[in-house]
Structure formats: C-alpha cells, structure tokens
Amino acid sequence: MDSWVRMLVFIACIVPPLVECKVRHYKFNVVLKNTTRLCSSKPIVTVNGKFPGPTLYAREDDTVLVKVRNLVNHNVTIHWHGVRQIRTGWADGPAYITQCPILPGQSYVYNFTLTGQRGTLLWHAHVNWLRSTLHGAIVILPKLGVPYPFPKPDKELVVILGEWWKSDTEDVINEALKSGLAPNVSDAHTINGLPGTVSVANCSTQADVYKLPVESGKTYLLRIINAALNEELFFKIAGHLLTVVEVDASYVKPFKTDTILVAPGQTTNALLTTDQNSGKYTIVASTFMDSPVVAVDNLTATATLHYTGTLATTPTVLITPPPRNATQVANNFTKALKSLNSKKYPANVPLTVDHSLLFTVGLGINPCPSCTAGNGSRVVAAVNNVTFVMPTTALLQAHYFNTQGVFTTDFPGNPPQVYNYTATPAAASSQTTNGTKVYRLPFNSTVQVVLQDTGVIAPESHPIHLHGFNFFVVGSGVGNYDPKTDASNFNLVDPVERNTIGVPTGGWVAFRFRADNPGKKSVVLALPFRGAYNMGVKDGILGGQWERNRRRPSYAERSFERIQRSQAKEDNEKGGWFFK
Incomplete structure (x- = not known):
C-alpha cells in the first residue's frame, strides 16, 4: 500500500x-x-x-x-x-x-x-x-x-445454489478439451451443497436435503447466490412469496414474486415473511434454458423450509418448478428489476456515451487435429469472432511493466462482419480467430456495450461478468439489436445496477458504465461454459479459450x-x- x-x-x-x-x-x-x-x-x-x-x-x-x-x-x-x-x-x-x-x-x-x-x-x-x-x-x-432501505429482518440466511458432478470436474473439462466437444453437464444441482431428494438410479438421497429452520411470524433476509458454473436457475419456496430488495449488492425497488431468476455469478437478496403457523415447505432450484438444442442438467435441487415445532411426520408441502424453457417467467422477473434511485442511493447511469461497442457473444469452431471426437475441430467461445489465448505473463503485470508481446490493442469494437446474428443456421462462418487482444478505454470515459447473442452453432444464454465495475442494464430484447429503434427505448432513469448479466437466447442486452477504476485490468467474463472463456479487460475487451499453463x-x-x-x-x- x-x-x-x-x-x-x-x-x-x-x-x-x-x-x-x-x-x-x-x-x-x-x-x-x-x-x-x-x-x-x-x-x-x-x-x-x-x-x-x-x-x-x-x-x-x-x-x-x-x-x-x-x-x-x-x-x-x-x-x-x-x-x-x-x-x-x-x-x-x-x-x-x-x-x-x-x-x-x-x-x-x-x-x-x-x-x-x-x-x-x-x-x-x-x-x-x-x-x-x-x-x-x-x-x-x-x-x-x-x-437498510427496507424493513430490518429478524435474521439473515445465506443460500448458495450450485452444481455437482460425480466425476472430478478437472477430468470433465480436460476430456472436453481433448475431445473438442462440450463438457458433460452436471449430475445434480445443490442448495447449500446438498442436492435434496432427487431421482438417481440405485440411490436414495433423503439424507442430502438441506433444512432451513424458521420461526413463524418472522422476517428473514435470504442472501441467494448462484455459484453454478453454467446454468441460470429459478428459485422458489412453496406457499411463500419473496420480496426482492437487492441484486449484485445494489439496492432495487422492492417487489414481490414467487419465482427468482439468478444467473451464474449473480446474487439476489429477498425478504421472506414466515406467515404460516407451522409446516414443512419445499424449496426448489431448477434450470432455466430456453434454447432447445443446448444440453443442461434437468435435475431440480430441493431443500426444506422447516417451521420450528413442526412434527417430523408432517407431510411436506410440494411445489412444481417452472418449465426449463419458461421464458416469460424469466422475463417477468428481469423486467421488474429497477434501481432504488433514491437520494441516498442514486442511479448514476451515464446519459451520454463516449464509446459505443457492439459485441457478438457466442460459440465457434477452432481447428484441433488431435480432437478426434470433434472431427479435427474444437468448440470454443468468441466475442466479435475472437477467441482468447491465455498468456503466460499476467496481463496486469505486462501492462504495469510495459512488457511487449503479451497482448495487442486491436480488439474490434464491432463485429468484423455484419450479418443476421440470430439466424439459424447462422449466416456467418463458425471459424474464429485467436488472439490476446484488448480494447483501450480512456480513464473516466463513459461506455455503452451491447452484447448480441448469435446463432453460430446454437443460440443460447451467456452469463457475462464485468470485473472491477458495476453497470446499468439500460435495455434488452429479442433478435438483432437495432440502434435506431432499440436505443430510443432505453431506461436511463432507474435501470438495474449489476456486475453480472445474462445475454438472452437469440437476443441482446445493453449496459452502460463509467471507466473510473484506474490501473485495473477488469475482465468481462462469460463464465466457463462449453469448455471456454470469454474475457475482456479494462483498457480492453477480449474473447477467450481456456488453456492450462x-x-x-x-x-x-x-x-x-x-x-x-x-x-x-x-x-x-x-x-x-x-x-x-
């Protein structure tokens, strides 16, 4: 220091x-x-x-x-x-x-x-x-x-959602890199590390149920975290509504819902009022994926909300999770999110933009002669058709010491080719270019980024995280982004403030932020999926393929x-x- x-x-x-x-x-x-x-x-x-x-x-x-x-x-x-x-x-x-x-x-x-x-x-x-x-x-x-800018809860509880593989996860990703195909999906989802009662061949998981003890007539603040690698998850509690008050450590206008959507890396704080006298109520965490061609883990994790004084023999109140392709349920939740935008907690969304960037986010193909299962090719992730090559020198170190040859500053701010991004089959080549590239942003400049999903290989939702910054989600939509019509509908008054966002399947999302964090190599990261990373760096945006070094x-x-x-x-x- x-x-x-x-x-x-x-x-x-x-x-x-x-x-x-x-x-x-x-x-x-x-x-x-x-x-x-x-x-x-x-x-x-x-x-x-x-x-x-x-x-x-x-x-x-x-x-x-x-x-x-x-x-x-x-x-x-x-x-x-x-x-x-x-x-x-x-x-x-x-x-x-x-x-x-x-x-x-x-x-x-x-x-x-x-x-x-x-x-x-x-x-x-x-x-x-x-x-x-x-x-x-x-x-x-x-x-x-x-x-808090909401009623003080009687107690706070952490709820972490995740995934579980019966195999070693390092073996899973290594096999995917070796074969050139997507990694195997998880074998179960978890709530605070436990899958709950799930249907698995020759296995009883009754002992693997997380129990959340509560008292009647109390208010609990649930701190819900999606620590899964790959999948957006719905979260519900039988017989209870939740009042959302915060996402990604930013306060929002409170609203009630029976279903919460949380993407990998996102967090949601919600108030739970225990308005039942007694009983046991099922908690579920289930997959949201509205692309029909993408393989996901379809097992629903379960836990139990257990009121004190309830007999062990009392039947548990069950609940049916939303279908995995419940797009409308997901949209209803995301559209309800608005920044608190109060005097104490204002929404300082940039009203003017110095840098307007359009990034296509999706999958592609790279040659891989040793990948026999992939017919000599490997599925990779790409941003603006660039697949990230992991350096052997840390980028922040190279920047700090002005080390040459570690990265280049020619990352494209727009797709190299304009095409019908969401068409299936895609109207563009699936072949990507490799590089360790950055896009420079002057200090304190205002930035607008539009993330556009593509139909290259398959459209799907992609979680994106911006390291070192929060951003304001000013708009989203289905299909190809149109700057002439879509920008006029942006919310510049109270857009939700986040650090992680899911790009809609076959659609786009736009966010704005101010590049006011000097000396920081902040990374825009599509969390590990399909055997690849997508990365971006403050003073630069990158696309990425995982490599071991x-x-x-x-x-x-x-x-x-x-x-x-x-x-x-x-x-x-x-x-x-x-x-x-």
Missing part, C-alpha cells in the same frame, strides 16, 4: 467519531475433503474443508486481508466476484489476467478495501473448473448505524507477495492476524 494511503487509513482509524475503520483478517487453507453426494464419494477442493466455503463478513469500507495457502496439487487463485478492487487490481484473482496462480505449497495474501459497497457477493476459484466446489459468500454489512510467479509478483506478507506481519504485531 502506498505510504500516503496508509497514512490516510491511520488517520481515519484514530478519529472514531468521524469514521469506523476495521481490517478483517481471514485465513483460507485450500485443502482436499472427501465428500459424499448422490451415493458416491470423491475428494473435492475446498477452503478449510468446507463445502460451500466459509462466508466472508465485513462492513462497507472495511479493508479485507485473506491469506490463501494452496495445499492441493492444483494451481489456485481466488476471485472476489463483484468487489470493485479500486486501486487493488492485483487482488482481483483471475489467473494470468491480474496475477499468476498460487502454486501448490505456496501462499498469497489478497488485500482489498470494500469502498462504497454493501450487500451480497461471492468468492470463487478462478482457475480451471475448481470453482465448482471452491466458492462461498461475501456478506458486506452497511456501516454501523446505517439502516504452469509457471512460477515472476520476480515482480514474488516481490509484491513479500510486501503483502510484510503488511500482514505488521498487522499481526499490532494485535493479531486472524479473527473468528
């Missing part, structure tokens, strides 16, 4: 009437844990032996230090999904983008401040498919004395780690490293 920044923090901390200042210390040991689900056991990668991992608690403007020790035989990084990382880009976590991986047997201290943020986010591994089990919640409480951290990175260790030692001498 720069000396002047440390001095400001010190001054702030010794003036308690003006500001509350805390440093939160956490210790993450990445270890294997033998775990049984769906009547079979396997070792999984966890933090501190927990699945899901431990919840990181802090308050707005707190500084967080997390010492991650890698005690497994995989390279590891941790991404703090949704944390803006203002002037702490080194702590963001994407492997070979902001840092080199933490090698087996080594450790790294992540150091960042939750500047102006409060709400629910998540952390997860950002190497390969380790995040299928290596994930957990981030709960950022408001500053002391600052109330191993190398030792550079001298600069090791020096940076030593600096962080030195800071940790100073904190330890002042009163203890870690707290429980």
